Amino acid sequence: MxxxxxxxxxxxxxxxxxxxxxxxxxxxxxxxxxxxxxxxxxxxxxxxxxxxxxxxxxxxxxxxxxxxxxxxxxxxxxxxxxxxxxxxxxxxxxxxxxxxxxxxxxxxxxxxxxxxxxxxxxKGQPAEDRGAPAYPYGSMTKFREIVRTSGKSLDEIMLANEKAIRRVGEKEIIAHLDLALATMEEGVRLGLSEEGLLPAPFEFHRKAKQIYERSLAAGADERFMGLLSSYALAVSEGNAAGRLAVTAPTLGSAGTMPAIVYYMKNHLRLPRDAMRSGMLAAGLVGFLCKNNASVAGAEVGCQGEIGVASAMAAAMLAHATGAPLEVTELAATIALEHHLGMTCDPVGGYVLLPCIERNAFGAVKAYNAWLIAKSEIAARHWEDLDRVIAAMLETGRAMAPQFRETGKGGLATAMVGC
Ligand code: SF4
CATH class of the missing domain: 3.30.1330.90 (D-3-phosphoglycerate dehydrogenase; domain 3)
Structure with missing residues (x-):
């Protein structure tokens, strides 16, 4: 201007x-x-x-x-x-x-x-110069119908839409997915190597490295959940320190997806193609949540940040490991459903407490949602993603303002010593 x-x-x-x-x-x-x-x-x-x-x-x-x-x-x-x-x-x-x-x-x-x-x-922003989607959809119900009637896969539909809307080739989209994946992986690696205090007006210690090392030495029962948590903590602590992170869907919730990405790469040893596919499924879920509700803590509380991140991560894990669409949707649905009502109450307005640990819980819930979704009979599940997203919006609208990123309620005021 x-x-x-x-x-x-x-x-x-x-x-x-x-x-x-x-x-x-x-x-x-x-x-x-x-x-x-x-x-x-x-x-x-x-x-x-x-x-x-x-x-x-x-x-x-x-x-x-x-x-x-x-x-x-x-x-x-x-x-x-x-x-x-x-x-x-x-x-x-x-x-x-x-x-x-x-x-x-x-x-x-x-x-x-x-x-x-x-x-x-x-204000007064001119309409964006974007192309029309090849397969327009505004809900998971519509997306399912497109898959059924077109015979196209989730990946084909997402890529065709991305190419049409952004007017770019597949190469650019793949390069962007790879950049996001590499940034997430690097965030975990960097965060696991750093120690000390995070910048804040109160004393706040990093713990990702310590939890990672202790989990490596722990028995098999404890090890996996500890490692997964440490990956999420690593990126969230890096974000709190001002390091580069991927908004997935926001910076406050930027540790949840990388924990699952790191798990897919280093534990499941998934090939790069599968991880890119997973990212497309995460994009589908993130878009639906943002389009039909919100991903802003200021609008719908933390359910829209960590809740959506967890749903995206669950869908990513399911799709990347070859689950059918109904199981991918179910994994996202379960993950989001069990974040409903979660308020945004950052202590002192800093993305530290409860935000950092919430990312670990978001990742663990994403993993658990995937386990449940792939083990149950998806057709028997009552809730669908559209209805849970609608419930998130209704719940967010009913939240008192002090629980929507104002730092005036919940943990933000209960932690009087801070
Ligand atoms: S508590 Fe608020 S600021 Fe922290 S991650 Fe959740 S939505 Fe973001």
């Missing part, structure tokens, strides 16, 4: 300001929203961000400069305004970005909405 401003308006600009509202303000310090906003203003992209710069941005006093058509603007923590928690904007997580003149007059501004999982929109 600033790049497109008339020359005189740009030169009158003295300060860029980002005003955060709602949950972005209430829990933004703990979620490092200020750092992300500054990194964006400095031209960084999530997938390729310079980790050295991201570390420098930890210090809100440190000054950086961004040049827009030759006009320099200073950036630091002082450009972020932590505004009202309650507001009238149409979306819970709102940011208003402004260019101000020296006398405080607003030269231009834009209202942004963070819609969860790294997605965002803005």
């Amino acid at each position: 600033l790049e497109g401003l008339p020359e005189d308006a740009l030169r009158r600009g003295a300060r860029i300001e980002a005003r955060l509202y709602g949950s972005l303000s209430a829990t933004g310090r703990g979620h490092r929203t200020d750092r992300a906003v500054l990194a964006g203003l400095l031209g960084q992209k999530p997938e390729t961000c310079d980790t050295r710069l991201m570390d420098e941005l930890q210090d809100p006093a440190r000054k950086h400069v961004v040049a827009i058509r030759g006009v320099g603007f200073e950036l630091s923590g002082a450009n972020i305004v932590w505004d009202k928690h309650d507001h009238d904007y149409p979306f819970a997580n709102t940011m208003v970005m402004r260019l101000l003149a020296a006398d405080g007059v607003v030269i231009c501004e834009r209202e942004y909405y963070s819609t969860g999982g790294g997605f965002f929109a803005w």
Whole structure:
């Protein structure tokens, strides 16, 4: 927007300001929203961000400069305004970005909405230039019908849609899946090697490495669940430390899927093709949850983050191991169902407590959902994915605001010592 401003308006600009509202303000310090906003203003992209710069941005006093058509603007923590928690904007997580003149007059501004999982929109946004899906569906019921009538597999339908919507070739889609898988695996590896305190205003120790090592030495009964938990903890701790992670479906829940990915690769020894297929099934479930309910803790609580992550991971595991569609759906259904009602109550607004351990539980539940789904007779199961997603939305809407990422209820207030 600033790049497109008339020359005189740009030169009158003295300060860029980002005003955060709602949950972005209430829990933004703990979620490092200020750092992300500054990194964006400095031209960084999530997938390729310079980790050295991201570390420098930890210090809100440190000054950086961004040049827009030759006009320099200073950036630091002082450009972020932590505004009202309650507001009238149409979306819970709102940011208003402004260019101000020296006398405080607003030269231009834009209202942004963070819609969860790294997605965002803005007021007056033109319709996206996207192609029409080859196989349109808005529910699992419709997806099942398409599979039945077209004779196509889940993979074929997902790939055909992705190609048509994004107007890219299969090679690009596969490359993106591989990037996500590699980032998840690297997150586990890195997290299992790190120790010490995580950045927080209270003492909070990493534990993934310790649990990993103790689990390796434990008996067979304990070992598997301990290892799976340690994989999820490793990525979640890395995320809390500001490391690169994949929003699957969000950063708060970014450890659940990698734990199952790591398990598929290192325990089940699944080939890369099977893992990519699993990712497509996870994408199907994530899309349905986001489209028909939400993946934002600020909208539906943690059921929409860890619950959806667990459902995606369960579907991924089922599909990657060759389960039929009804078992894949059942695994996702069971995993999501047993997260219904889970509130979002991060202590101090930091993605630490309960978030990090919740990822371990999300992974364990995903595994368990897969075990149950593949062992029971799927046709006899009562609930289906569409109905559980609808229940998640209804439950989220009924949740009192203090349980939707405001840091004002539940564990966030019970942990009085923090
Ligand atoms: S409690 Fe759950 S939804 Fe809330 S920030 Fe933590 S992981 Fe995200």
